[in-house]
Amino acid sequence: MTTTTPPPAPAAAARIRAAWRAAHEPVPGVPRWARYAAYAVPLTVLPSGLWRLPVAFLEEVGFGERVYIVLLSVVSELLAFTAVGLVAGWGERFPRWIPWLRGRRVPTPAAVVPAAAGAVLLTALWTWTFATHFAGLTVRGDPIPAEFPTQAGGWQAVVLYACYLPLVLWGPLLAAVTWAYWRRRRRSPHGGA
Numbered sequence: 001m002t003t004t005t006p007p008p009a010p011a012a013a014a015r016i017r018a019a020w021r022a023a024h025e026p027v028p029g030v031p032r033w034a035r036y037a038a039y040a041v042p043l044t045v046l047p048s049g050l051w052r053l054p055v056a057f058l059e060e061v062g063f064g065e066r067v068y069i070v071l072l073s074v075v076s077e078l079l080a081f082t083a084v085g086l087v088a089g090w091g092e093r094f095p096r097w098i099p100w101l102r103g104r105r106v107p108t109p110a111a112v113v114p115a116a117a118g119a120v121l122l123t124a125l126w127t128w129t130f131a132t133h134f135a136g137l138t139v140r141g142d143p144i145p146a147e148f149p150t151q152a153g154g155w156q157a158v159v160l161y162a163c164y165l166p167l168v169l170w171g172p173l174l175a176a177v178t179w180a181y182w183r184r185r186r187r188s189p190h191g192g193a
Helices: 009-024 032-056 063-086 108-134 154-187
Strands: none
Touching (some): 032 063, 108 154
């Protein structure tokens, strides 16, 4: 008795990997440093999200706060991932799944203005957050409670800093990638379109 077997899973996985690579592959003219910086942006956000997620599932955390923590982590990572669009094809042309825009060139200001604004806001936010924190204050200016992990010291403080300090790089990395995108698009024949 012969039975037909489904195609091996590795073939499907290979197709998914190939599609992922094709979507996020750098476009011609992207400097190597800009590609590395764009790929580093989501990695600067990932540790803080991973640190927050277990907190969402503590018993004393209410449902609304739990949803907020999970959404904050997911949305932060998705926003950080948009930096890859500044070096990939989907930052040059709208994807096929977007009605009315599919395949059209992304206008340079449509990418540069929000990315530059985000870079400025993120740089200011995380610089201010850490400056106030190292001064012993919360962002609102209140003294940091003694039971907060960084005040108590020890391994908890080390883990918290290791997870949150990379966020200071988010804004500057995004600014550098945005500048490289603007420069590349300005030089291309249809860059300003």
